[in-house]
Amino acid sequence: xxxxxxxxxxxxxxxxxxxxxxxxxxxxxxxxxxxxxxxxxxxxxxxxxxxxxxxxxxxxxxxxxxxxxxxxxxxxxxxxxxxxxxxxxxxxxxxxxxxxxxxxxxxxxxxxxxxxxxxxxxxxxxxxxxxxxxxxxxxxxxxxxxxxxxxxxxxxxxxxxxxxxxxxx
Amino acid sequence: xxxxxxxxxxxxxxxxxxxxxxxxxxxxxxxxxxxxxxxxxxxxxxxxxxxxxxxxxxxxxxxxxxxxxxxxxxxxxxxxxx
Numbered sequence: 745x746x747x748x749x750x751x752x753x754x755x756x757x758x759x760x761x762x763x764x765x766x767x768x769x770x771x772x773x774x775x776x777x778x779x780x781x782x783x784x785x786x787x788x789x790x791x792x793x794x795x796x797x798x799x800x801x802x803x804x805x806x807x808x809x810x811x812x813x814x815x816x817x818x819x820x821x822x823x824x825x826x827x828x829x830x831x832x833x834x835x836x837x838x839x840x841x842x843x844x845x846x847x848x849x850x851x852x853x854x855x856x857x858x859x860x861x862x863x864x865x866x867x868x869x870x871x872x873x874x875x876x877x878x879x880x881x882x883x884x885x886x887x888x889x890x891x892x893x894x895x896x897x898x899x900x901x902x903x904x905x906x907x908x909x910x911x912x913x
Numbered sequence: 914x915x916x917x918x919x920x921x922x923x924x925x926x927x928x929x930x931x932x933x934x935x936x937x938x939x940x941x942x943x944x945x946x947x948x949x950x951x952x953x954x955x956x957x958x959x960x961x962x963x964x965x966x967x968x969x970x971x972x973x974x975x976x977x978x979x980x981x982x983x984x985x986x987x988x989x990x991x992x993x994x995x
Contacts, residue, residue: 789956790949811945815983822947823990829948833987834955839995 784830784837795831803828934971935978942982950984951992958987 780792799807806824809817817825826833875881894900905912934957941950954972961967972979972986979986987993 786959789952810947813983814942814947817947817983819985819990822951822985823992826948826951826990826992829946830952833992833995834952834959835987835993835995838959 782831784832786834786838789834791830794829796828799828934975938975938978938982938984941984947984950982951987951990954984955987955992958993 782791782793782795784791796803803824806821806828809821810825814822876885890901890904896902903912904910934953937953938950941947941953957971958968978984
């Protein structure tokens, strides 16, 4: 108690920094996502961890051999050293996949399925069309439009031959 | 920030020329880490992108150093095929 009072005369900062230096051990639990992790990425070629965490006996022996000259290592040992440190090579991690075929196929399949659904809907859900779209009505309507001289210069009535009473060829 | 003597912080050198890469390979040897030397050669090839001649030029320049340390290229190890 007295000591802490004496320290407070020097400055409260001294005590708080010593707590920080000890780390928050016992105060804060270390979350798993805050620890370094391994990942194979083109833009992070050297991850913070080795891939294999627990080395077997041969792997440990290989690591010892690594400390000597590298020319003495065989091809298999070199590949073994690489595989200890990394999961996939650049060629493996960059390889393409055939997923696009599945995607395009699925999309087209659902287009077709939708077509069936729309067709069923047209036949069984919608009621009859208005009577003004029937053939006789459209004929009467067209006659009326021609009598009214609708768009006589370049449009509708311009295509009708009034002398011969038929559409112009 | 960070200690630039360690390869994973020495990243700035990887994208410069072959002379800097020789220094990098020295660092790998000093750290007794063979795998990252191979990894860096893979990265050089990857960074070259469509220009394959960049990688072959770098390997050609580095050949003496590679032979001296016994570093194999990824092709020699068969690691360039998926």
